[in-house]
Amino acid sequence: MANLSNIKIKLLNKDIASIIINEPKTYNALSLKNLGDLIKAFKKLDENKNIKVIIIEGSGKGFSAGHNLKEVSGLKKREKYQKLFNLCSKLMLQIVEGKKPVIAKVHGAAFAAGCQLVASCDLAYSTNDAIFATPGVNIGLFCSTPMVAVSRKVNRKRMMHMLLTGEPIKADYAKEIGLVNNHFSKSKLNNEVLKVAKTIASKSSLTIKIGKQTFYNQLEMPLRKAYAYTSKMMTKNMMAMDAKEGISAFLQKRKPKWKHK
Structure with a gap:
């Protein structure tokens, strides 16, 4: 297992690797540091010829609550905000433009940029009780960058409802609108994700x-x-x-x- 501060890389077998956001105290927030380390982790696995499939997950209570609002409120200057949002976009593009299929394994909440991360992955599976939201409107910060990824998976009316109300949606509805492929009980999620990953890894x-x-x-x-x-x-x-x-x-x-x- 490799360790990039709060971002861990775990080899599940010879051709499947898991990236774990391991900062439960901030609900695996996508801080500047974590975003930079996630980009490094994805690049490292993308360049590894032995790895065929990448799984991303969060530790603790849930997947990711999005940006660290304490960090965001302390940035103050325009160029620092721009750096944060540019870095987040760079991560999402790294996932989409990378060579390897990426699977999001979601439990708990995936909010704002965390929901964006789920939508950016090629496939996504969650626990039955997982929830998803683009809640920026509730704090006066519209989820503009998250909506780029989510709106490419979800149709316009449903996307706008999420964006305009900020209300969370449950896993069954997330599956219905195409945000996740499927949802399972907590005890089954890991095996189901591994089954899909192994199927993909068996291909050229x-x-x-x-x-x-x-x-x-x-x-x-x-x-x-x-x-x-x-x-x-x-x-x-x-x-x-x-x-x-x-x-x-x-x-x-x-x-x-x-x-x-």
Whole structure:
């Protein structure tokens, strides 16, 4: 296990790693320090050729309450606020633009930038009693950066209700609107997340890398451009040894032996 102050990296097996926000006294707040260390942790795992899937979770009572409001209130100057929000955006982009699939494993509350972190991950699973919110409006600070990630997972009317009221939503509703994939009892969550991670880890890492990049890029394109782009990316994927091996294995009814494990 590697340790970057309040951010821990734990190897769950040879190809799955967990990043743990370990600052329960602040409800795993996304402070300047924690944001910087999270970026370092994600970069480190993204560059590790053995790691195929990354899980992110929080310690203590819940996932993350978002920014540390004590820290925010003490910043005072415009450039310091800008630095904080830029760093938070950098973390979210690192997750989306990284090569490895990232799974959020959520318990307790995921509020504001914590909810943004969940939405930025490729997949998200929670406990049955987890709650999610973009509550900035309650303290006079609209959740503008969190809404970038959440509004790309949730439709506009439902997103605006969360933003305008600041009211938390429960796990079953979060699943209904597409913020999380599924929710489980506390005793089952870990095994269910690991099951998904192991399934993904069994695939070709090159194929997953190409697919993740293509997915997010095409989302931002008009339809015609998206088809032209994805046709090029499928051609690139098809030219790789793993696609040839995968098709051969399927036709021969055997298990594929990936070159890019």
